Amino acid sequence: MTDDEIIYLDNNATTPLDPAVIEEMLPFLTEFYGNPSSGYAFAAKARKAIDLARERLAALLGCEPSEIVFTSGGTESNNAVIHSALQVDPRGKHIVTSAVEHSAVLRPCQDLEKQGCFVTFLGVDRDGNVDLAELEAEIRPETALVSMMWANNETGVLFPVEKIAEICRRKSVLFHTDAVQATGKIPMRLRNTAINFLSLSAHKFHGPKGVGALYVNRRTRFSPLIAGGGQENGRRGGTENVASIVGLGKAAELAAKYLADGKCSIQSMRDRFEKAVLETVSGASVNGAGAPRISNTSSLSFEGIESSAALLLLDRHGICCSASSACRTGSQEASHVLRAMNPNGDGARRSLRFSFGRFNTDAQIDRAIGIVPKVIEKLRATAAPRAVAAAT
Ligand SMILES: Cc1ncc(COP(=O)(O)O)c(C=O)c1O
Numbered sequence: 118m119t120d121d122e123i124i125y126l127d128n129n130a131t132t133p134l135d136p137a138v139i140e141e142m143l144p145f146l147t148e149f150y151g152n153p154s155s156g157y158a159f160a161a162k163a164r165k166a167i168d169l170a171r172e173r174l175a176a177l178l179g180c181e182p183s184e185i186v187f188t189s190g191g192t193e194s195n196n197a198v199i200h201s202a203l204q205v206d207p208r209g210k211h212i213v214t215s216a217v218e219h220s221a222v223l224r225p226c227q228d229l230e231k232q233g234c235f236v237t238f239l240g241v242d243r244d245g246n247v248d249l250a251e252l253e254a255e256i257r258p259e260t261a262l263v264s265m266m267w268a269n270n271e272t273g274v275l276f277p278v279e280k281i282a283e284i285c286r287r288k289s290v291l292f293h294t295d296a297v298q299a300t301g302k303i304p305m306r307l308r309n310t311a312i313n314f315l316s317l318s319a320h321k322f323h324g325p326k327g328v329g330a331l332y333v334n335r336r337t338r339f340s341p342l343i344a345g346g347g348q349e350n351g352r353r354g355g356t357e358n359v360a361s362i363v364g365l366g367k368a369a370e371l372a373a374k375y376l377a378d379g380k381c382s383i384q385s386m387r388d389r390f391e392k393a394v395l396e397t398v399s400g401a402s403v404n405g406a407g408a409p410r411i412s413n414t415s416s417l418s419f420e421g422i423e424s425s426a427a428l429l430l431l432d433r434h435g436i437c438c439s440a441s442s443a444c445r446t447g448s449q450e451a452s453h454v455l456r457a458m459n460p461n462g463d464g465a466r467r468s469l470r471f472s473f474g475r476f477n478t479d480a481q482i483d484r485a486i487g488i489v490p491k492v493i494e495k496l497r498a499t500a501a502p503r504a505v506a507a508a509t
Pocket of ligand 1: 129189190191192193219269270297298317319328329
């Protein structure tokens with residue numbers, strides 16, 4: 118199978134680099150290798166390129182360039198916020214988050230619990246919604262941070278983060294959102310919100326891997342996770358990853374352009390695929406169907422299949438998708454997100470996530486619509502005799 122025949126429907130795991138991003142990055146890997154902190158004119162090229170990237174990202178987020186701290190990605194940004202919130206608040210011994218966050222929030226919170234910090238992991242309903250009254254009731258005088266993701270990486274379910282941020286402002290508690298899956302897909306104007314911190318990652322919107330950013334509202338105190346040189350205005354030590362930051366900036370500029378002209382066909386591809394699969398495959402349902410969802414994600418549950426077997430067969434047909442999140446592929450552990458939505462159901466073992474991007478074509482969607490139902494049918498046909506044999 119050639120790369121041309123591959124149908125990449127795993128854009129929540131990562132996205133292909135936009136060629137225009139590569140073009141802007143290359144000179145900073147070859148010609149302009151100066152350290153942005155050096156004082157001579159040659160290094161100023163790198164410094165100015167970082168400034169431009171900061172402005173482009175600020176334009177996408179609707180914030181000030183000075184509110185952006187470049188990091189190594191979403192995981193670092195999330196860890197940095199959790200660390201900072203506890204450092205700056207001497208009473209801070211409690212965090213409120215949700216049970217469906219990415220492991221880049223869950224793991225640091227679980228580690229803190231072992232060190233004596235209290236963490237509330239809010240549950241969700243069957244559609245993946247969080248109860249705002251319950252969230253508000255969980256905030257205590259010693260709560261240092263509320264961290265709720267903007268778009269769920271497995272189901273695409275959106276949390277009402279602007280409303281949550283308002284609740285936190287009223288209660289004088291810091292609010293962070295992991296917006297790794299929302300950035301570049303949803304218009305944002307952070308300056309009109311009460312969000313204190315926001316995490317993002319370039320490789321989820323056609324930028325390079327290993328680079329991301331943290332938005333820190335200019336009135337919010339911040340204590341760095343990585344101490345070192347005074348880079349990033351003293352908020353993140355370490356020589357800047359110049360080429361990757363340039364790539365992030367270009368990817369942000371392109372995302373802003375696509376959001377502004379509104380011609381992007383991602384939602385129509387997702388909807389067409391979802392409708393066709395639901396119509397042709399019996400016993401198929403959408404995880405999070407009753408909740409607001411981001412436009413590129415389709416998490417589907419299929420009765421009578423094992424998602425691990427489905428992934429193998431789909432792979433043979435050139436379809437790249439995932440069982441839940443990419444981080445869990447290869448392990449037998451079922452999705453904590455789908456389990457939180459339906460603890461007694463078996464949807465977590467029967468679900469596949471298809472996530473679409475702007476490099477997908479209508480022809481690919483047509484092929485996927487042809488292949489997916491056949492794969493599910495084949496899996497059910499091979500599973501049925503085994504089930505009968507087991508029962509006899
Ligand atoms: C919601 C969410 N948060 C955080 C991350 C981690 O981002 P990174 O890969 O840049 O560390 C991911 C990556 O899948 C994600 O989907």
